[in-house]
Amino acid sequence: MSEIVIDRVGKAFEIDGKSVPALVDVSLRFEAGGFYALIGPSGCGKSTLLRLIADILAPTDGVITIGGQPPGVARRQHEIGFVFQEASLLPWRSVIDNIELPLEIAGGPVGDRPRPESLVRLVGLSGFENAKPAQLSGGMQQRVSIARALALRPKVLLLDEPFGALDEITRQRMNLELLRIWQETGTTAVLVTHTIGEAVFMADAVHVLAARPGRLVDTIEVDLPRPRRLALMQTPEFNRLENRVRAALFGDELAETADG
Amino acid sequence: MAEAAAPPGGRGRPPRLAGILAPLAVFAVLVALMEGLKRAGVLPVTVPAPSEIAAAFGRAHGDLFYHMAPTVLSAAAGFVLATLVALALAALAVGWRPAERPVMTLAIVIDSIPLIALTPILMVWVGNGLPARIIIGTIAALFPLLVGTVQGLKAVDRNVSELFHILAATRWQRLRKLAFPTALPFLFAALKIAAPLSVLGALLAEWVSADRGLGIMMIYALFSFDVPLTWLTILAVCVVATLAYGLVALAEKLVLGERATSIVGGR
Numbered sequence A: 001m002s003e004i005v006i007d008r009v010g011k012a013f014e015i016d017g018k019s020v021p022a023l024v025d026v027s028l029r030f031e032a033g034g035f036y037a038l039i040g041p042s043g044c045g046k047s048t049l050l051r052l053i054a055d056i057l058a059p060t061d062g063v064i065t066i067g068g069q070p071p072g073v074a075r076r077q078h079e080i081g082f083v084f085q086e087a088s089l090l091p092w093r094s095v096i097d098n099i100e101l102p103l104e105i106a107g108g109p110v111g112d113r114p115r116p117e118s119l120v121r122l123v124g125l126s127g128f129e130n131a132k133p134a135q136l137s138g139g140m141q142q143r144v145s146i147a148r149a150l151a152l153r154p155k156v157l158l159l160d161e162p163f164g165a166l167d168e169i170t171r172q173r174m175n176l177e178l179l180r181i182w183q184e185t186g187t188t189a190v191l192v193t194h195t196i197g198e199a200v201f202m203a204d205a206v207h208v209l210a211a212r213p214g215r216l217v218d219t220i221e222v223d224l225p226r227p228r229r230l231a232l233m234q235t236p237e238f239n240r241l242e243n244r245v246r247a248a249l250f251g252d253e254l255a256e257t258a259d260g
Numbered sequence B: 001m002a003e004a005a006a007p008p009g010g011r012g013r014p015p016r017l018a019g020i021l022a023p024l025a026v027f028a029v030l031v032a033l034m035e036g037l038k039r040a041g042v043l044p045v046t047v048p049a050p051s052e053i054a055a056a057f058g059r060a061h062g063d064l065f066y067h068m069a070p071t072v073l074s075a076a077a078g079f080v081l082a083t084l085v086a087l088a089l090a091a092l093a094v095g096w097r098p099a100e101r102p103v104m105t106l107a108i109v110i111d112s113i114p115l116i117a118l119t120p121i122l123m124v125w126v127g128n129g130l131p132a133r134i135i136i137g138t139i140a141a142l143f144p145l146l147v148g149t150v151q152g153l154k155a156v157d158r159n160v161s162e163l164f165h166i167l168a169a170t171r172w173q174r175l176r177k178l179a180f181p182t183a184l185p186f187l188f189a190a191l192k193i194a195a196p197l198s199v200l201g202a203l204l205a206e207w208v209s210a211d212r213g214l215g216i217m218m219i220y221a222l223f224s225f226d227v228p229l230t231w232l233t234i235l236a237v238c239v240v241a242t243l244a245y246g247l248v249a250l251a252e253k254l255v256l257g258e259r260a261t262s263i264v265g266g267r
């Protein structure tokens, strides 16, 4: 529900006293309530970009704003939800207690925040409220972590390869549910992925990054109708968009192999 | 929701009779063997037959329990004190970066001083009463507790740590809801090492100076060449130390439940 603006942002890390650029001159705009995908080879700075938006890191150059404010303000107002590649749950807490953690930490009046019970239902884990993370499959753990990220009704939902460790079938199913949840909550979602089909299927726009140094190389607008259904993936429209992302990712390499 | 998963709810293991009987049988065989060897005259005079130790218990059990009480008291007090000090120092070392090195260095230095040398010096300083014995019990147990707690507090998952940052958690929330629960399995591992050490520390302090305690009873028995009584006191110390360990292990089971067995491996 908040617009995210990334204006000429750069990030360098100090490695052995030397400054190594991880991201260079990235400018992006994520419209409020939209769904965006970031795709690129590993090491191109996708996680770094998400962590800059979440105010875990500070940019070396440029400015990021969330709803017109610095990310730190959005963070302290609990407007940011984050889903990591690993579920990263607290193993000693039950499902419901893990989902309640952000509420405990934020404190204050519950207001119009969703109740943890309804979040459990939202992510399809009814009946497992009192299970410990170790008793759940990987997909179920990741559902808990999504519910936890939604607990404070964030205006921004950042997802860093959330289903990367899951099998293809489970991932498809989780993606469909994520879209449903996103539509129900109306949050601005940014999904990091390294699967081309996933990026096109989920997003309003796919931003393609390249490595060394990490930079933005192309943006592919996805004008496919919503709600998205699996059958969509078999349409020529979908394949055309996939190919455009692939072309942006592989550039000249792709042309060479096509010729040879 | 088609993914398979174990239904929630624990699965307890039924207590196995064999698990209790086997060690008892081994113990009985060892006792019988020692008795036989002693009667055959193979063992030296300094090693009594188990029946002689039993006889010593028969004649001196009043004395034994009279002397056991203060040892247990100073060991327990030292153990509790060591745990509190270790928790406070570890929280300081982990919560405030500049403190880590000085705290750990000091701990290593204190730990490397031989207790047998430190005890008389300390007694000159604070007297030879209960406080001195408690302090020695504390020092004896402190180091493994500190190392274990520091390691545990640092074992926090990086992602979860970032999550707490995103949630704008306070220092106190981070300590109470994240670092401390993460450290608990490490803490219990350290407590199991530390509990018998506290007993040894208290015993050592009583050797040096005390009017009552298993340590002084042991010294008396030794100097009056009462071999069975000496062995009885040694046995009593073993029992106290083992019970201390067992109590901590029990507490661990109660507090950690299923997490108790999985200190290593898994995430």
Ligand SMILES: Nc1ncnc2c1ncn2[C@@H]1O[C@H](COP(=O)(O)OP(=O)(O)O)[C@@H](O)[C@H]1O
Pocket: A013, A014, A015, A022, A040, A041, A042, A043, A044, A045, A046, A047, A048, A049, A214
């Ligand atoms: N905390 C850090 N310190 C030093 N270098 C880092 C740090 N985090 C990321 N990097 C470097 O920045 C680059 C981008 O990393 P990352 O954002 O994790 O890439 P991606 O998520 O796209 O795989 C990599 O070269 C990585 O080594």
Ligand SMILES: [Mg+2]
Pocket: A046, A047, A048, A160
């Ligand atoms: Mg990454």
